[in-house]
Amino acid sequence: MFRLPPPSRCRLAIQAGFALFLVWVAVRFHEHVSWAMGQMSAYTPKPGAVEGFLPIAAFMSFKRLLVTGEYDPVHPAGLTIFIAIMLMAWLLRKGFCGHLCPVGLASSLLEKAGRRLGIRRQPGPRLARVLTLPKYIVLGGFVWFIGVRMGAGEIEAFMFAPYNFVADTKMLHFFMSPSTTTLAVVAGLMVGSLVMPFLWCRVLCPYGALLGLLAKVGPTAITRDATSCVGCGRCARACPAGVPVDTSTRVNAAECMGCTECVGACPVTGCLSVRTLRWRLPHWAIGVGCLALLVVLRLAAGHYGLWDATTPPEMLRRFHMMVFGMGG
């Protein structure tokens, strides 16, 4: 009889599959940028998924959508992905972080390496709370400046500036030609993540902070049946986010990314489970649900013309020449 792999394998399969998809996106985007910079004559359309890496622009577009009712014509796919990720967080905890985000995958691998090396440590509860503060401060800054202070006119001034049209190309350059400082910071975070799992995500990522707050008011959580629990503590030790699963009956921490590692670590069948309202879900429901939500919104956006930008290719090329000084 077919036996479902444990949560960690199911999760790794989804993470690896999604990472491969992102590699394909990166290759296509590189071809697109080569055309836009005049280095290739064959035109490759920009893969919309790349706009998912522009969360600040998407946050502005989201505010504009709420204020004016108009969808972002410059990076529509970015706005669709932003909405999909927020919906995922509300419905399925931070399933995006636990299953789809490439930084989440890198953090998982580093956490496993840290375990093998015997240097993985979780901060105590009080220190862990203090360490999560920076990301909420950064998120608060974005909410204040974009959500409160910026009006639709200012957002549109940013949105229709040449820089915004090529923001994804800027980001590609940032990743492909990192400065020494960037490399040093990334190296520091990687080494730090061997010791404290998910260092960047838990301490600094404002996107993760926003998703955690949405998850807290959502219907899905890991629940523990206190009557069958034997108090072994394996669930808490397995949790990469340092959540005290063994002392909660309903795990609703903002840090919980729905990875279900705790469920896989529990020796008592059925003691820990994923629940949405009254319903018990299989452990894979969070990862598969996040993927399904993303695919459904992608298809709906494509159907309603909310995925591909309306910018004519030649205009996009002119903006590249203008911003990157290619003499156009």
Ligand code: SF4
């Ligand atoms: S916290 Fe941020 S970087 Fe980490 S997995 Fe979530 S979205 Fe990605």
Ligand code: SF4
């Ligand atoms: S509580 Fe469970 S599902 Fe949530 S982050 Fe920890 S191990 Fe993953």
Ligand code: SF4
């Ligand atoms: S791993 Fe299972 S049995 Fe052990 S403390 Fe956690 S919930 Fe209880």
